Amino acid sequence: xxxxxxxxxxxxxxxxxxxxxxxxxxxxxxxxxxxxxxxxxxxxxxxxxxxxxxxxxxxxxxxxxxxxxxxxxxxxxxxxxxxxxxxxxxxxxxxxxxxxxxxxxxxxxxxx
Amino acid sequence: xxxxxxxxxxxxxxxxxxxxxxxxxxxxxxxxxxxxxxxxxxxxxxxxxxxxxxxxxxxxxxxxxxxxxxxxxxxxxxxxxxxxxxxxxxxxxxxxxxxxxxxxxxxxxxxxxxxx
Numbered sequence: 001x002x003x004x005x006x007x008x009x010x011x012x013x014x015x016x017x018x019x020x021x022x023x024x025x026x027x028x029x030x031x032x033x034x035x036x037x038x039x040x041x042x043x044x045x046x047x048x049x050x051x052x053x054x055x056x057x058x059x060x061x062x063x064x065x066x067x068x069x070x071x072x073x074x075x076x077x078x079x080x081x082x083x084x085x086x087x088x089x090x091x092x093x094x095x096x097x098x099x100x101x102x103x104x105x106x107x108x109x110x111x112x
Numbered sequence: 113x114x115x116x117x118x119x120x121x122x123x124x125x126x127x128x129x130x131x132x133x134x135x136x137x138x139x140x141x142x143x144x145x146x147x148x149x150x151x152x153x154x155x156x157x158x159x160x161x162x163x164x165x166x167x168x169x170x171x172x173x174x175x176x177x178x179x180x181x182x183x184x185x186x187x188x189x190x191x192x193x194x195x196x197x198x199x200x201x202x203x204x205x206x207x208x209x210x211x212x213x214x215x216x217x218x219x220x221x222x223x224x225x226x227x228x
Contacts, residue, residue: 002154030214041116041219042155042203049214087155091214098143098210099168100217102155 001026003090005103012110017076020106022088024069031064031071032089032100035082042087045073050093075108083110114138116220118204124226130192133223137186137206143167144187145207145217146179150200158202161187173198194227201225 003024010018022031030049033056034042046056048064048071056062061074075082085107089100117136125131137144146158158177159169163184172179176195181187191198201224205217 032214032217034219039221041221044216044218047214047216089155089217098207098215099145099157099160099171100147100155101157102147104154 002101003088003103005086005088005106007106008104009107010109012078012108014080014110014112015077017074018078018082018108020073020075020086020088020108022071022073022090022103024090026069026092028064028066028069028071028090029093030091031062032091033060033062033071033073034087034089035084036087036105037084045086078108078110080110080112083108116204116206116218118202118220118223120223121221122224122226124228125194126228127196128193130190131194131225133189133191133202133204133225135187135189135204135220137204138218140208141206141218142184142209143207143215143217144181145205146187146189147203147205148200149203149222150197155203158189191225194225196227199225199227 033045036042064071085105088103119134144161149155157171160167161181178190201222203222204220207215207217
């Protein structure tokens with residue numbers, strides 16, 4: 001049931017682009033993206049909802065393919081501050097459930 | 113607006129001891145969640161409160177873990193007796209009343225628990 005993230009780790013130079021993928025074997029209600037820096041709270045980035053609605057940061061984009069049960073997070077012109085571990089959290093269509101099932105994380109390192 | 117706060121930030125205990133973690137959600141948030149991240153692995157759901165009621169406790173590992181949310185405000189998570197495999201970072205998150213669409217969950221900084 002745990003979604004699968006890929007890649008597991010990415011190393012980039014500042015200014016380069018990255019794509020992080022999240023795949024589920026079950027139908028999804030929504031996908032939540034978070035970034036966590038070492039020792040800090042996971043920070044909300046974006047929610048993608050079934051039906052196409054999105055909520056989140058303007059500078060970060062993401063897609064949600066409902067048929068394929070996949071979401072991708074696009075980080076363009078990466079900055080040093082983008083470094084951290086990115087998690088996708090999936091929400092399944094169970095009434096009242098609301099819990100997030102997280103992927104294993106993607107560690108992103110941005111070098112100058 | 114104050115965010116989700118957790119106490120303590122770190123706890124080091126010996127196997128067999130008891131530890132109580134506390135979470136103060138954002139004021140007015142009905143939903144409170146506990147998650148745990150074991151070193152290098154995914155963030156795993158433990159349980160979900162709606163106000164003072166346990167909505168979903170399917171992620172609680174065993175009966176050594178007891179969560180409460182008396183009065184529907186702050187929550188405590190007690191581990192008794194602690195085992196080595198309980199080590200990890202315990203996160204609390206809160207969200208407003210469910211609106212029928214995906215709700216952003218606001219995470220606290222976590223409590224790092226080390227069981228020796």
